[in-house]
Amino acid sequence: MTEEKSLNFIEEIVENDLSSGKYASIVTRFPPEPNGYLHIGHAKSICLNFGLALKYGGKTNLRFDDTNPVTEETEYVESIKDDIRWLGFKWANEFYASDYFDQLYEFAVKLIKKGLAYVDDSTSEEIAELKGTPTTSGKESPYRNRSVEENLKLYEEMKAGKFKDGEKVLRAKVDMAHVNMLMRDPIIYRIKHAHHHRTGDTWCIYPMYDFAHGQSDAIEKVSHSICTLEFVPHRDLYNWLIEKLEIYPSKQYEFARLNMTYTMMSKRKLLQLVNEKIVSGWDDPRMPTLVGARRRGYTPEAFRDFCDRIGVAKRDNLIDISLLEFCLREHLNKIALRRMVVFDPVKVVITNFPEGRTEMLPSENNPEDTNSGIRELPFSRVLFIEKDDFMENPAKKYFRLAPGQMVRLKSAYIIKCKNVVKDSAGNITELHCTYLPESKSGSDTSGLHVKGTIHWVNALTALPIEARLYDRLFTAEDMSAIEGDFKEHINPDSLKIQQVYAEPSLANASTGQSFQFLRMGYFCLDKDSSSEQLVFNRTVTLRDTWAKSVK
RNA sequence: UGUCCGAUGGUGUAAUGGUAGCACAGAAGAUUUUGGUUCUUUUAGUCAGGGUUCGAAUCCUUGUCGGACAACCA
Numbered sequence: 001m002t003e004e005k006s007l008n009f010i011e012e013i014v015e016n017d018l019s020s021g022k023y024a025s026i027v028t029r030f031p032p033e034p035n036g037y038l039h040i041g042h043a044k045s046i047c048l049n050f051g052l053a054l055k056y057g058g059k060t061n062l063r064f065d066d067t068n069p070v071t072e073e074t075e076y077v078e079s080i081k082d083d084i085r086w087l088g089f090k091w092a093n094e095f096y097a098s099d100y101f102d103q104l105y106e107f108a109v110k111l112i113k114k115g116l117a118y119v120d121d122s123t124s125e126e127i128a129e130l131k132g133t134p135t136t137s138g139k140e141s142p143y144r145n146r147s148v149e150e151n152l153k154l155y156e157e158m159k160a161g162k163f164k165d166g167e168k169v170l171r172a173k174v175d176m177a178h179v180n181m182l183m184r185d186p187i188i189y190r191i192k193h194a195h196h197h198r199t200g201d202t203w204c205i206y207p208m209y210d211f212a213h214g215q216s217d218a219i220e221k222v223s224h225s226i227c228t229l230e231f232v233p234h235r236d237l238y239n240w241l242i243e244k245l246e247i248y249p250s251k252q253y254e255f256a257r258l259n260m261t262y263t264m265m266s267k268r269k270l271l272q273l274v275n276e277k278i279v280s281g282w283d284d285p286r287m288p289t290l291v292g293a294r295r296r297g298y299t300p301e302a303f304r305d306f307c308d309r310i311g312v313a314k315r316d317n318l319i320d321i322s323l324l325e326f327c328l329r330e331h332l333n334k335i336a337l338r339r340m341v342v343f344d345p346v347k348v349v350i351t352n353f354p355e356g357r358t359e360m361l362p363s364e365n366n367p368e369d370t371n372s373g374i375r376e377l378p379f380s381r382v383l384f385i386e387k388d389d390f391m392e393n394p395a396k397k398y399f400r401l402a403p404g405q406m407v408r409l410k411s412a413y414i415i416k417c418k419n420v421v422k423d424s425a426g427n428i429t430e431l432h433c434t435y436l437p438e439s440k441s442g443s444d445t446s447g448l449h450v451k452g453t454i455h456w457v458n459a460l461t462a463l464p465i466e467a468r469l470y471d472r473l474f475t476a477e478d479m480s481a482i483e484g485d486f487k488e489h490i491n492p493d494s495l496k497i498q499q500v501y502a503e504p505s506l507a508n509a510s511t512g513q514s515f516q517f518l519r520m521g522y523f524c525l526d527k528d529s530s531s532e533q534l535v536f537n538r539t540v541t542l543r544d545t546w547a548k549s550v551k
Numbered sequence: 552u553g554u555c556c557g558a559u560g561g562u563g564u565a566a567u568g569g570u571a572g573c574a575c576a577g578a579a580g581a582u583u584u585u586g587g588u589u590c591u592u593u594u595a596g597u598c599a600g601g602g603u604u605c606g607a608a609u610c611c612u613u614g615u616c617g618g619a620c621a622a623c624c625a
């Protein structure tokens with residue numbers, strides 16, 4: 001059997017609840033607010049919530065927490081659904097907090113009737129003033145002791161649109177002296193004469209998060225309501241409302257959100273990058289959004305593996321982005337077809353190869369996958385190789401091409417450098433080489449062992465393509481620690497565009513398809529491609545131990 | 552100043568009173584028609600003090616450090 005993997009603290013809770021018979025099966029939910037695109041941090045939550053239900057035989061609802069019409073849009077709803085599907089998860093139900101507005105209204109009425117909620121006419125400032133501070137207790141509002149009848153009437157008038165935005169709020173009557181600020185008579189309904197993306201203009205009062213989230217959980221009979229650490233103080237209120245409303249007792253558990261090096265997860269700041277056109281959009285391949293990562297060439301398999309590896313705990317964390325890249329490379333290595341592309345070409349003339357002749361040479365599509373087959377590469381007298389793959393005065397342990405030295409051309413022949421041609425300025429323009437006909441790949445009888453193998457393309461048939469080379473968007477390791485304007489820490493070199501030369505088979509690539517450009521990295525075809533110009537995004541470089549040792 | 556949450560190699564995460572383990576990152580080597588992959592080996596850790604115990608990363612206590620909390624956001 002496979003090794004027993006240790007459980008995270010939430011799995012432990014679930015297993016205990018299941019074995020004790022507290023629940024026959026579990027219900028979780030993923031509750032995004034449709035006011036932005038999902039990012040990598042959400043992926044952790046999605047994998048956790050859906051993963052739990054999958055592992056323990058339960059179900060997961062997708063529920064949009066759409067209680068603030070001012071910031072929410074249908075565009076976001078669609079993108080969120082897309083991203084979850086892309087990650088590979090299926091929700092049992094698609095729900096909206098706005099589906100429950102009628103019921104939520106009735107819940108509030110019930111609270112009023114129990115004498116546990118009141119309409120407050122205080123201004124926002126007055127409410128804040130009376131709220132106290134974390135270290136000093138609050139004071140009661142002068143409107144706190146209105147009669148049930150008056151509250152009922154006022155609340156109904158709020159709903160009917162009799163008041164302007166901010167003129168009145170409905171507050172739960174808890175305890176203004178509570179050590180937990182959230183328990184100091186929290187606002188549960190506010191007036192917003194705003195168009196809602198689903199309910200239109202039906203409502204002009206909307207519940208606050210605390211009066212929607214737990215209630216929605218209860219309505220759906222969510223057994224384990226899993227959220228991030230910043231909601232810990234809300235748990236008191238969550239439980240208080242469930243108790244007073246006498247509804248299904250969902251339980252809230254909190255875990256530490258994902259933070260990653262050189263990355264920023266704040267939806268507000270990401271929106272800023274989009275609005276200020278610092279990036280091309282939510283799906284800019286440099287964005288930590290799921291759409292961005294997808295366009296960049298990240299795979300759902302890599303994300304799921306990553307989420308599995310980072311674990312779930314309650315301490316703040318800052319995950320090294322190299323772990324994500326490791327997961328990515330591991331997956332891409334298995335699935336990406338190999339192709340040869342020369343980025344910075346220097347011309348190689350094979351002086352003993354007949355002019356006008358083209359030979360087709362087979363090359364494996366992926367050495368890690370024997371089922372991936374081969375493709376044919378044209379080889380003739382004039383080729384391009386990478387400038388970096390030649391050194392006139394080779395460094396020690398450099399085993400690529402140098403004057404008088406031999407190197408293997410991948411899937412082709414061993415060549416030997418005979419002559420270096422330069423222009424008047426001393427720049428290398430051509431390398432004159434000879435090839436060893438008996439060293440042909442697959443039928444090599446030369447008996448020679450060369451240390452280096454390099455990639456190349458046939459000059460005549462080379463396909464010019466655009467390569468977009470991405471680097472991290474931010475320069476600071478811990479973006480949450482920076483003070484001042486985060487935009488001062490944007491990497492000016494996060495995108496470099498280069499015209500490069502590809503083997504002809506790349507003309508058949510389809511959008512989103514991943515390739516390994518030999519020795520250069522993983523790339524995928526971008527949607528910006530046209531028939532005249534193919535565009536490839538660099539997903540991630542290959543590990544490069546040589547570059548490291550040179551440095 | 553208060554309440555709550557947390558603290559294990561560089562980074563994550565296990566060990567649930569009984570050998571501090573795993574992964575990433577780093578280092579060294581082997582293999583390789585990708586300086587990729589793969590395979591070896593290796594560096595490095597329980598926040599501090601006190602207590603309970605035959606035995607403490609784990610329990611108690613004090614302290615230190617980090618985070619959260621004073622939106623009509625979620």
